[in-house]
Amino acid sequence: xxxxxxxxxxxxxxxxxxxxxxxxxxxxxxxxxxxxxxxxxxxxxxxxxxxxxxxxxxxxxxxxxxxxxxxxxxxxxxxxxxxxxxxxxxxxxxxxxxxxxxxxxxxxxxxxxxxxxxxxxxxxxxxxxxxxxxxxxxxxxxxxxxxxxxxxxxxxxxxxxxxxxxxxxxxxxxxxxxxxxxxxxxxxxxxxxxxxxxxxxxxxxxxxxxxxxxxxxxxxxxxxxxxxxxxxxxxxxxxxxxxxxxxxxxxxxxxxxxxxxxxxxxxxxxxxxxxxxxxxxxxxxx
Amino acid sequence: xxxxxxxxxxxxxxxxxxxxxxxxxxxxxxxxxxxxxxxxxxxxxxxxxxxxxxxxxxxxxxxxxxxxxxxxxxxxxxxxxxxxxxxxxxxxxxxxxxxxxxxxxxxxxxxxxxxxxxxxxxxxxxxxxxxxxxxxxxxxxxxxxxxxxxxxxxxxxxxxxxxxxxxxxxxxxxxxxxxxxxxxxxxxxxxxxxxxxxxxxxxxxxxxxxxxxxxxxxxxxxxxxxxxxxxxxxxxxxxxxxxxxxxxxxxxxxxxxxxxxxxxxxxxxxxxxxxxxxxxxxxxxxx
Numbered sequence: 001x002x003x004x005x006x007x008x009x010x011x012x013x014x015x016x017x018x019x020x021x022x023x024x025x026x027x028x029x030x031x032x033x034x035x036x037x038x039x040x041x042x043x044x045x046x047x048x049x050x051x052x053x054x055x056x057x058x059x060x061x062x063x064x065x066x067x068x069x070x071x072x073x074x075x076x077x078x079x080x081x082x083x084x085x086x087x088x089x090x091x092x093x094x095x096x097x098x099x100x101x102x103x104x105x106x107x108x109x110x111x112x113x114x115x116x117x118x119x120x121x122x123x124x125x126x127x128x129x130x131x132x133x134x135x136x137x138x139x140x141x142x143x144x145x146x147x148x149x150x151x152x153x154x155x156x157x158x159x160x161x162x163x164x165x166x167x168x169x170x171x172x173x174x175x176x177x178x179x180x181x182x183x184x185x186x187x188x189x190x191x192x193x194x195x196x197x198x199x200x201x202x203x204x205x206x207x208x209x210x211x212x213x214x215x216x217x218x219x220x221x222x223x224x225x226x227x228x229x230x231x232x233x234x235x236x237x238x239x240x241x242x243x244x245x246x247x248x249x250x251x252x253x254x255x256x257x258x259x260x261x262x263x264x265x266x267x268x269x270x271x272x273x274x275x276x277x278x279x280x281x282x283x284x285x286x
Numbered sequence: 287x288x289x290x291x292x293x294x295x296x297x298x299x300x301x302x303x304x305x306x307x308x309x310x311x312x313x314x315x316x317x318x319x320x321x322x323x324x325x326x327x328x329x330x331x332x333x334x335x336x337x338x339x340x341x342x343x344x345x346x347x348x349x350x351x352x353x354x355x356x357x358x359x360x361x362x363x364x365x366x367x368x369x370x371x372x373x374x375x376x377x378x379x380x381x382x383x384x385x386x387x388x389x390x391x392x393x394x395x396x397x398x399x400x401x402x403x404x405x406x407x408x409x410x411x412x413x414x415x416x417x418x419x420x421x422x423x424x425x426x427x428x429x430x431x432x433x434x435x436x437x438x439x440x441x442x443x444x445x446x447x448x449x450x451x452x453x454x455x456x457x458x459x460x461x462x463x464x465x466x467x468x469x470x471x472x473x474x475x476x477x478x479x480x481x482x483x484x485x486x487x488x489x490x491x492x493x494x495x496x497x498x499x500x501x502x503x504x505x506x507x508x509x510x511x512x513x514x515x516x517x518x519x520x521x522x523x524x525x526x527x528x529x530x531x532x533x534x535x536x537x538x539x540x541x542x543x544x545x546x547x548x549x550x551x552x553x554x555x556x557x558x559x560x561x562x563x564x565x566x567x568x569x570x571x572x573x
Contacts, residue, residue, distance in 0.1 A: 030518075032510035033528040051366035053531045107511060108521045111486075148407070148485035151521075185481055187519035189507075194487055264511070264518070 020046060023282060024064045025073075025275065030264040033058040068137075069260060074283035076257040077276050085250065086257050087272060089237055092226045096269040103267045104184075104224045105259060107191035109140040112218075113147045115155030117201065122211045125245070129215055132247055138259040139222065154214060157181075157198035175239055176216035176227050179204045184221055190266060195221055212243040219251065223258050318344035327351045340559065360557050361540025368554065371532055374503050374515050376547040386547040390462070390502040391536060393469040395427035399437035401446035404477070404488075411489040412441075416496070422530055425537040426500070439499075441492065443477040450474040458482055460495045462502060468544030473499045490521065501536050 020042075036050070036057040043061060050059040065073065076082050084094040090103050114123045127143050134141075144150050162168055163177045171178050184195040197217055204210060219236040220227065231238035234248040265271075318337060319327070324345040335346035363371070376386035398416070400409050409430075416428040431437050440449045448454070450461050453476040463472040475495045482488040497514040498505065511520035514529050525533075535541065542553055 029508070030510045030516065031508060032512060033526070035527050049366070051364040053364070053367070053527070056527060058527055058531070107519060113484075147483075148405075150484050151487055153483060187517070188505075189511075189518040191511075191519055193519040193521070194481070194483070196483065 019067050020062075020064050021067055021070045022062075022064050023070055024062065025261075025278070027263045027265045027267065027271070028063040028261065031060040033060050035059075065261070070282070072137075072256060072260055073275075074279060076253070076260070077279035078283050082253060082257060083272075083276060085231075086254055087269060088228060088230065089225045089254055090223060090258070090272075091269045092228065097273060099268045099270045101269055102190045103258065103263075103272075104186065104190045104192060105262055106139065106193070106222065107187070107189075107262055108151060108193045109142060110152050110195075110222075111142050111144045111150045112152045112154065113144050113150035115153065117156040118154060118199075118214075119210070122214065125211055126214055126218075129245065129247060130218070132252060133255065136252065136255045136259050138262050139255060151194040152197075153195075154197045154199075154218075156201045159200075160203065161198060161200045173204070173206055173209060176213060176220070176236075176241065178213075180213050180217050182217050182221045184224065189264060191262075192221075192224075197221065212241065215243075216241060222255060225254075317347050317350050319347055319350075320344060361535070361538050362558070363535065363554075367531070367535075370506070370508070370515075370528075371535060372547055372550065373506055373508070374532065375501055375536060376550070377502060377504055384548070388468045388544050388546050389536070389550075390464050390468050390470050391543055392426065392500065393467075394438060394471060395429065396439050396473075397429055397431045397437045398439040398441060399431055399434050401440070401442035401449075403443050403446040404441060405485055408485050408489045408492065411485075412492050412496070415493045418525060419500075419533070422525065423533055423537050425539070438471060439473045439475075441475045441477070443479050443488075445479060448476075450476065456481070458491045458495065460499050462499050464502075470499070470502070475499070486521075490519075490523070494523065500533065 031049070033051070036044075036047075036059050039047075039059070039061075046061045046064075047059045048062045050057055052058075076086070087094045087096060091098065091101050114126075130141060133139060147153065161179055161181045163181060173179065179200040180197065182195060182197045184192050186192055197214070199210065199213060201207075201210065204213075216227070216236045219225065225237055227237050227239055229239045231240075232248070232250065233240050233242045234244065234250070235241065236247070236251055321343050324333070324347070328345075328347055328351065332347050333345050334348055337344050337346070375389045378386050396416075413430055420426055420428045434440070442449055452461050453459055453474060456478055458475070458477045458481060460476075461474045462470050464470045475492060477488050477491060479488075482491045494514065497503070503515060505517035506515055507517055509516040509528070511518040512522050512524060513526055514523055515532065542549070545553070
């Protein structure tokens, strides 16, 4: 009986968080036409538009938020501290209203492959560090042993990496982007689908910085985030990051906000400000 | 119109003489053709009358001269579906142009040659995809050939001999050629290994590019990324019901091939009007 009660509670929770709210942020406009035959009763209630083919009806469903998504939206967009840190992470400045700068998200499960030149203990600690990201919805990270199954490669470089041009000597080796670079492939809708991180291990004088650099650059590449010295020392986006064995709660929150939904429309700083305004009316009962 | 013709067959007068004893039926047919068809197929002497219907002049002729080719009934489609089809199948002449360039399609069987540098696993994965397309679309025939001179489709990467000089950017891409009937007769795909650095990425890109070359398709912002007609990446792309329906339609004989969007729209406007107002059959002749 007790087991049944637990199962019932878990199921009820799952169903309630999966339930739709009818709240549409208007940022997912692409249509996915599927056969009406594949829908269950609840899904049939959510048909937005349709057309008829020779022997089927293809339908597109509404793209409203689930209850869990709305809850997360309200937690993030009504919290001034989170919004400030998020805008700094994505647009560099919290006051940005720029319509041209767009957020970038991964629209694929990230399958990371480590080149054999990366020490095993570094690899092990890296994987353990990023394990908590499993709780971030819409962001999936996996580690693969075969390069041919990967879309994210971390390897050493055989050429000199210079990110800072003539100012190279002004930046200490502890700067997250010194002796390391990343290159991400983006599709037409600002979505990432593959990446390569290169680290100049030979020229890295303090080898103990290797893990810290890989962790920071990997985090940056999850949204082409901006590093800055104003960020807390506990944040991977800080130029003063104090290496820690666990990822900070705020960094996880930033990712949760960033991956609230995979948006198919371009999201600028202006749109983020509009979402903040929208939260004032949507989240009044929270 | 060229060699593709729409032929409208009007059965206007039916005289039925029913004999009570032997139930023999005699049918009288009069043939009327549109003025454009009359000018193409008949001499002035063949005109034996005319009538005006819905503002169009139809010329009465003694016998029916059928166009060359096999007649296939016009394929009616939902207007929402046609809007998507037009956005995907017709490339604009320039961004402000009211008409488009003609749609393109494959008439000849597609014979693919892979350069030796393409990984076998990628080829197997890719050929599985082409086999699916081949089985779903009647008019498409896709196979692999081992000899370069037998191929009309070459897939290579930046490590092999560069078969097409126009493909030289740092992005994987395709290039197609067509003849004066807008039939695609040669195609190339070039994979850039620096970008598609794993078998997974190479196979995905190859399928995506190949799909575009089946009709010089324009990827759209309006469809979800899982569709091969969508302009965004998805690792879960599959031949959806929508993709299949649209590709089948592109290769259906029930529409005129190699036309511009304006002609395509005119054909549908006329055909739908006829279907709504008359009990008649519309035949499309494809050569």
